[in-house]
Amino acid sequence: MPITTAFQRTILLICFFLFTCLIQAEAQPEKVAPLYEQTSEVNNIMVQYRADYGNVSRFYTIQNSPERRARLLSTVNEYISKLGELDFDQLNTGTKVDYVLFNRDLHEEEYNLQKEEKEYNAIRQWVPFADTIYTIEKRRRRGAVQDAQQIANQLNDISKKVKALQQQFNKETSISFELGKRAESTIGGLRAALKSTFDFYNGYDPLFTWWVPQPYHTLDSMLVVYADSIKTKEKSITPQKEDGSGIVGNPIGTAEIERRLKYEMIPYTPEELVAIANKEFAWCDKEMLKASREMGFGDNWKAALEKVKTAYVLPGEQPTAMLKLYDESVDFIKQHDLITLPPLAEETWRMRMMTPEQQLVNPFFTGGEEFSISYPTNTMTQDDKLMSMRGNNPHFSRATVHHELLAGHALQEFSTNRYKTYRHFETPFWIEGWSLYWEMLLWDQGFAQTPEDRIGMLFWRMHRCARIIFSLNYHTGKWTPQQCIDFLVDRVGHERANAEGEVRRSFVGGYDPLYQIAYMIGGLQIMALKRELVDSGKMTYKQFHDSFIQQNMMPIEMEGAILENKPPSKDFTTNWKFYKF
Incomplete structure (x- = not known):
């Protein structure tokens, strides 16, 4: 039917314009977000992991303690499982990279914690009193009322054990560098556990303040000397001769x-x-x-x-x-x-x-x-x-x-x-x-x-x-x-x-x-x-x-x-x- 009026022609032009715009809009490529705006499905799990790991490590603070190690290891394994629940095949390239690298890092942390456990078990004979100290520190975290006289007696007994252990250890010809460092850091953790307990109660709890300071300071000093004696026996994986440089490091060996x-x-x-x-x-x-x-x-x-x-x-x-x-x-x-x-x-x-x-x-x-x-x-x-x-x-x-x-x-x-x-x-x-x-x-x-x-x-x-x-x-x-x-x-x-x-x-x-x-x-x-x-x-x-x-x-x-x-x-x-x- 012929277009007979100006109004009809105007309506037709408007429709044609709108149709052209629609076609052009559909033909436009999808707008790509700048690189810095991209996110990753793995990111959410990584954020949660770091937050959880932080909470656990801040609560279980004593380095090398079995309690801390077991709790961290359970956290790592929990997130290995969570990561595995993602549908890897549906991820884009960048997110697959995140998956591979985060999975690698979780297993590296698992390896390090298992290595720590193996080394701790190997040096446990040199710190048989550790569990007693760990138990005292564990009660302190939530402010339990402790038996001050009992603690003083325990610390005094441990001092006697440390003295005997040091004499026994001095007869050892050497200890591997890795085990020596693990023993040193374990003793450092035990000192930190004792200090944490002492700082919490001393001056606040009258009985603790009366009973504990002297045996605490005695034991702390003996642990310092004990750790130093272990250090003198450390032997590197790769023997180092005195070469005049004054530089003593730790060659880690080909396998590592x-x-x-x-x-x-x-x-x-x-x-x-x-x-x-x-x-x-x-x-x-x-x-x-x-x-x-x-x-x-x-x-x-x-x-x-x-x-x-x-x-x-x-x-x-x-x-x-x-x-x-x-x-x-x-x-x-x-x-x-x-x-x-x-x-x-x-x-x-x-x-x-x-x-x-x-x-x-x-x-x-x-x-x-x-x-x-x-x-x-x-x-x-x-x-x-x-x-x-x-x-x-x-x-x-x-x-x-x-x-x-x-x-x-x-x-x-x-x-x-x-x-x-x-x-x-x-x-x-x-x-x-x-x-x-x-x-x-x-x-x-x-x-x-x-x-x-x-x-x-x-x-x-x-x-x-x-x-x-x-x-x-x-x-x-x-x-x-x-x-x-x-x-x-x-x-x-x-x-x-x-x-x-x-x-x-x-x-x-x-x-x-x-x-x-x-x-x-x-x-x-x-x-x-x-x-x-x-x-x-x-x-x-x-x-x-x-x-x-x-x-x-x-x-x-x-x-x-x-x-x-x-x-x-x-x-x-x-x-x-x-x-x-």
């Missing part, structure tokens, strides 16, 4: 190194990791000779390195020199459009100066939101002052200022506090690997302006190769701390005091035994991902780097699973051979 590598999802043996380090070392040697020749020193790269070390700044000028390097590195990163640098992250990092005592363990600056500068102070000896200045010259620091600040540790801290904060799969291969990767990337991008700069950057890359070699040789019982120090001096060109500080930091500074290998190996893992995703054209540098850091901490293989959308299997085991020999 391999177990920890599996946990960190590194599918290489210690021998293969040393081979990787040697291959990377060979590349560094070749590049070092190129730079040495450009500087006019021929193949005498140590002479070229010595020249670079003398380029240190005067006392009092190091913060200014570091700020200059920082500005140059940030400008370089922005010019090459490598990653998003949030203005607040640029605004809020800060500096501090390291104390002389801290420099004994950390001879070079450290970073993050707080940038700690290592440089001589007035109390150092003349030799130590010069070694600190030489080891922190601007050419060396050019390789590491972006490692410590942006886009390294400072940006990591900024991002892990904001993106997927439920992920707590902390690993040095992600933490240090990311920062080392930026040293490699900026080298490839031409950040080194002169042969002196290249030598400075190569020094640090050689240092990371050396860390793999000396730490694995130490923990497998092949090298002493002094051999590690000499290796850093001879093979890398460290100042001796700085080499001693590095080795001391590695073995007695509280670091995980795999920490020092994580720099280079983690960096090589991320470089392998970069080749797969950026060099192939699948992502730009900025897309890759932003996506990577916004996943929060986890093994690098799992980062790859998310970024490449390759979901892991429920019974996943590591198999990524990221390094090509």
Whole structure:
């Protein structure tokens, strides 16, 4: 029927417009939430687990007590069951990664608690009085009225037992390092249980205050001496000879190194990791000779390195020199459009100066939101002052200022506090690997302006190769701390005091035994991902780097699973051979 009026034509146009809008709306792709807004079904279980574990550990506070261990173990097993109730096949890739990693961590905690129980049972003969103390502390938690005279008698009897046990123990030739540490920490827990009880009742309960103080203080002092006598008998898994270094750590042995590598999802043996380090070392040697020749020193790269070390700044000028390097590195990163640098992250990092005592363990600056500068102070000896200045010259620091600040540790801290904060799969291969990767990337991008700069950057890359070699040789019982120090001096060109500080930091500074290998190996893992995703054209540098850091901490293989959308299997085991020999 022909349209005869203006009103009908208007109605028809309106209907056509609405129909077109509907079609266009249906054709629009689903809006994807930004990465930082994504959640995970596993997150809810992880939050509940951490809350429950926190409640249990705050109530059952006495370390190594059977009661605490049994309760924590039941909590872990409860959440292993809860996690298993999820329909794994219906989860997306990121959530499958969370599942695999959380399941791994629950079983690691189970392993550690079972190991604690095994070691406790092995040293129980040396603390046969423990249950008496645990029972006293258990009654205290809910404020029970205790028999003060009975407690005093019990503590007095325990003191006599400790004296006899110490005499008996002194006849022992040795105790393994692990069992010795377990005995020490168990005695520490018993002292904490006694102190908790004493602090609760003493001065408040008249009878307790009259009966208990003297036997309590006597027993506490005897337990301190007892623990010290155990410490003198500790014997490492791998025997250590006195080598003159004064550094005594705890080599953990090949089997434990391999177990920890599996946990960190590194599918290489210690021998293969040393081979990787040697291959990377060979590349560094070749590049070092190129730079040495450009500087006019021929193949005498140590002479070229010595020249670079003398380029240190005067006392009092190091913060200014570091700020200059920082500005140059940030400008370089922005010019090459490598990653998003949030203005607040640029605004809020800060500096501090390291104390002389801290420099004994950390001879070079450290970073993050707080940038700690290592440089001589007035109390150092003349030799130590010069070694600190030489080891922190601007050419060396050019390789590491972006490692410590942006886009390294400072940006990591900024991002892990904001993106997927439920992920707590902390690993040095992600933490240090990311920062080392930026040293490699900026080298490839031409950040080194002169042969002196290249030598400075190569020094640090050689240092990371050396860390793999000396730490694995130490923990497998092949090298002493002094051999590690000499290796850093001879093979890398460290100042001796700085080499001693590095080795001391590695073995007695509280670091995980795999920490020092994580720099280079983690960096090589991320470089392998970069080749797969950026060099192939699948992502730009900025897309890759932003996506990577916004996943929060986890093994690098799992980062790859998310970024490449390759979901892991429920019974996943590591198999990524990221390094090509």
